[in-house]
Amino acid sequence: MTNFPYPPTNYQEDNRGQFHFSTRSGWMNDVNAPLYYRGVYHLYYQHAPNSLVWNTMHWGHATSTDLVHWQQRPIALDPAIHPGDLWSGGGVVDCGNESGLKNGDHDPILVYSGTNGVTIFYSLDGGDTFTAYDGGRKVVTPAGTSRDPKVFWDPVSQRWGMVLWSDAGGNGADFFSSTDLLSWTFASRYRADWLFECPNMIRMPLDGTYHWVLHDGGGRYLVGEWDGTSFRTDWSAPQKLNQTETFAGAGYYAGLNFSNLKGDRVVSMAWQGENYGSIWTGNASFPVDFKLRRTTDGVRVVSTPIAELASLRANTRTWTDVALDDKSARRLLSGVRVRTYELDATIDVRSARRFGFRLQTGPGDWYDREVAYDVRAQQLGGVPLRPKSGKIKLRILVDRGQLDVFGNDGEVYQSYNVNFDSLPGGDGLELFTEGAIRLESLTIHELASIWRPPGESTLETSLQGPWYAARGQWSDVAAGKQGKSPGDGFYLSTATGSDFTLDGDVRLVEGVAAALTFRATKDASQHYTVNVDAAANVVKLWRPGRDIATVPLQVERGRTYHFTVEATGPRIKVALDGKQVIDANDATSAAGQFGMNVYNGTAVVQDVTVSAR
Structure with a gap:
């Protein structure tokens, strides 16, 4: 028996990382x-x-x-x-x-x-x-x-x-x-x-x-x-x-x-x-790729963010070949407002004493963190890092509670927990320099959240969703998605289909009926549903206004039943635990959303998969 002791959460607390993994609770x-x-x-x-x-x-x-x-x-x-x-x-x-x-x-x-x-x-x-x-x-x-x-x-x-x-x-x-x-x-x-x-x-x-x-x-x-x-x-x-x-x-x-x-x-x-x-x-820290590299100091392990990070990128801005002094550097990013982002820069530092980025800036010269390179000491954040052909590469990942700094393609790797200010106005970014620099390139990618809509943590499904509760109370339990409702409760995916094969496991914990739903409208006012009904002891295919087909079955509460639904045009065939029990026709709904149903009780649904016919 497995344990899923987690309350619902949207992962949106002020300093909860949006692309660094944290446990649900x-x-x-x-x-x-x-x-x-x-x-x-x-x-x-x-x-x-x-x-x-x-x-x-x-x-x-x-x-x-x-x-x-x-x-x-x-x-x-x-x-x-x-x-x-x-x-x-x-x-x-x-x-x-x-x-x-x-x-x-x-x-x-x-x-x-x-x-x-x-x-x-x-x-x-x-x-x-x-x-x-x-x-x-x-x-x-x-x-x-x-x-x-x-x-x-x-x-x-x-x-x-x-x-x-x-x-x-x-x-x-x-x-x-x-x-x-x-x-x-x-x-x-x-x-x-x-x-x-x-x-x-x-x-x-x-x-x-x-x-x-x-x-x-x-x-x-x-x-x-x-x-x-x-x-x-x-x-x-x-x-x-x-x-x-x-x-x-x-x-x-x-x-x-x-x-x-x-x-x-x-x-x-x-x-x-x-x-x-x-x-x-x-x-957890953001995943990095390790590689061995020969450096001027000998063989070293270098670390770079995994390439899969690119899947989160949005709203990219780029600057190239810009000569900057102290004043023009501070003006360069004055209009940028970002919260969670990736910054990638290559900077010629041969005429500078020091440069860097001030993160999450706000009114009154406020900033939460500074990432700085000391040209004379040849140090990034106090760690030795030599320029290459007079240039330093910086890559910075800024999350709500985490900061990752990479120098010269991973020769320096530093990760920190930082409680970045989430108050209004604290989302600026500033480039600063002491002495002149040439910005060879600077790219800023805003990064989307990794947290999909909560609720599918224990539901195994081929449907991408998102899923939502149309009626009833739905929660994650170790065995799948659990629904409770005094009447009809529906949990629906936004994925739709017309002709398909739908598979899923349903288990009636207590009460009357547990079911799979298909060809539903977004509010489940119209749908087809196939259930096991413990009050009537039947397998039933129904839609609002009509019981399309019923087959006798001694329904056992606590037992898992596997449904396979084949829908082709108006024809709907239903198999229970591998044996066909229903072959019916109804032309009311030709397409719609997939989901699950509970009626007057508690039910658990798992392993919902759909393939096209």
């Missing part, structure tokens, strides 16, 4: 087991669904088809169901069934969690629900205090590796290896005082070969080699993935990359802990 912290499977990105995370502070850990769950728009899903790991401490960990898709756990169409998805010992949970339904492997037995128990297991695949040794943090003899990472993802053998230990919590291993290409990146929860990393049992590097000190103060609860912590991505793509997300509202605490 409750507390979130570390990113857990991000993975990709059959066209869907799964983001799990540390979660206390009924608290605004850290509390008993669950694994929250959200999904996306584009890494940008996210839907809240039911709880994935729940301490009322799953044994052990459900703390941070990683996950993999077992595409080769090396675990032997496969039972059905889906490849097993395995996630690893637990403190002072590793517990495995596996999913056979594509990552929605999980079962404890071997009753929750710990498959690995390192010495000392340990947590945060992350599993990775090594194509050279053809073995799985596991890395987790342990303080046995001081901070460090313990490595284990396996061929079946279930039985693990100790391989080696990498000792480092700086390496604390949430370790991760990533295989990344550079110059025709591959290297391994080992990083910890604070984003400190080394580039080295993995021989199937141990990690080695000639680096004497770590670099940082995110050049800010990185600690638990800061604007960047506990990042992990998505497993099972195609090719060599590495996409990472982290926890940002300094943002909160009245029903939620914490958010």
Whole structure:
């Protein structure tokens, strides 16, 4: 049984990120087991669904088809169901069934969690629900205090590796290896005082070969080699993935990359802990692509916003080849009013001392944040960044409660929680300079919200909607969309059709009838509806003013019934659980909207799909 303990929300609190993911309600912290499977990105995370502070850990769950728009899903790991401490960990898709756990169409998805010992949970339904492997037995128990297991695949040794943090003899990472993802053998230990919590291993290409990146929860990393049992590097000190103060609860912590991505793509997300509202605490960083690059300082991991961000762009403005001094720079953007946006600039700084952007400006020289480059010190926000051919590239993402800064195509990456002023008049933007600059290019894209109309978080449907309640009370429950109504209640998609095949599952929880609706008007004053009716014990196809067909059925409350409706012109055929029960004709409505219905009771509808005929 899954749990969906979330109240409705429109995600519009003043500092709620509009393109950074946050849990629908409750507390979130570390990113857990991000993975990709059959066209869907799964983001799990540390979660206390009924608290605004850290509390008993669950694994929250959200999904996306584009890494940008996210839907809240039911709880994935729940301490009322799953044994052990459900703390941070990683996950993999077992595409080769090396675990032997496969039972059905889906490849097993395995996630690893637990403190002072590793517990495995596996999913056979594509990552929605999980079962404890071997009753929750710990498959690995390192010495000392340990947590945060992350599993990775090594194509050279053809073995799985596991890395987790342990303080046995001081901070460090313990490595284990396996061929079946279930039985693990100790391989080696990498000792480092700086390496604390949430370790991760990533295989990344550079110059025709591959290297391994080992990083910890604070984003400190080394580039080295993995021989199937141990990690080695000639680096004497770590670099940082995110050049800010990185600690638990800061604007960047506990990042992990998505497993099972195609090719060599590495996409990472982290926890940002300094943002909160009245029903939620914490958010995820915007996804970035990691790549290895040779720089003047050596090999480095560079970070850039994922290309999918472009799907949010609107109202783009561009300036090119403009010479500016202090006064003309301040005038340049005086008419710009933006709240959530992306800024991309290339600036020749050879005649300047300092320049930058002041964000969310208002009357009286007010601004919420300044992003500045010191030309003499060659620093962006206090972090070294050398000009290239006298130019600096800046890319800035501004959200309601988040700020991401990228310098020179990701050589600098800084993410912050910033409570940007939401008061009227605080939506300006200013370019400033000390000395002359040449603006080679500047582009500003306003960014739309990722939050679709609330309400489809648990309804699996091929209809894009949006959906809305025509009558009755409708809410999300773990099993789908639930409707309650003393009379007829309708929940409709704005999608329409004339000739089609409609499939869906209906379950009458209590009361009289649960149904699918089609060819409806927007207010459901006209429609066709096929239901299971527990008062009359029938399957019925009806429209306002006429019962078109009824078939006897001993209707069971609490049972799920699957309807298939084939509509071609006036002919309507209905199958129940795969058996045709109705074949009728009615020419009243030739086309209209799809939806669902409840009558005098409570019903749940799920898996609504439509295909054209």
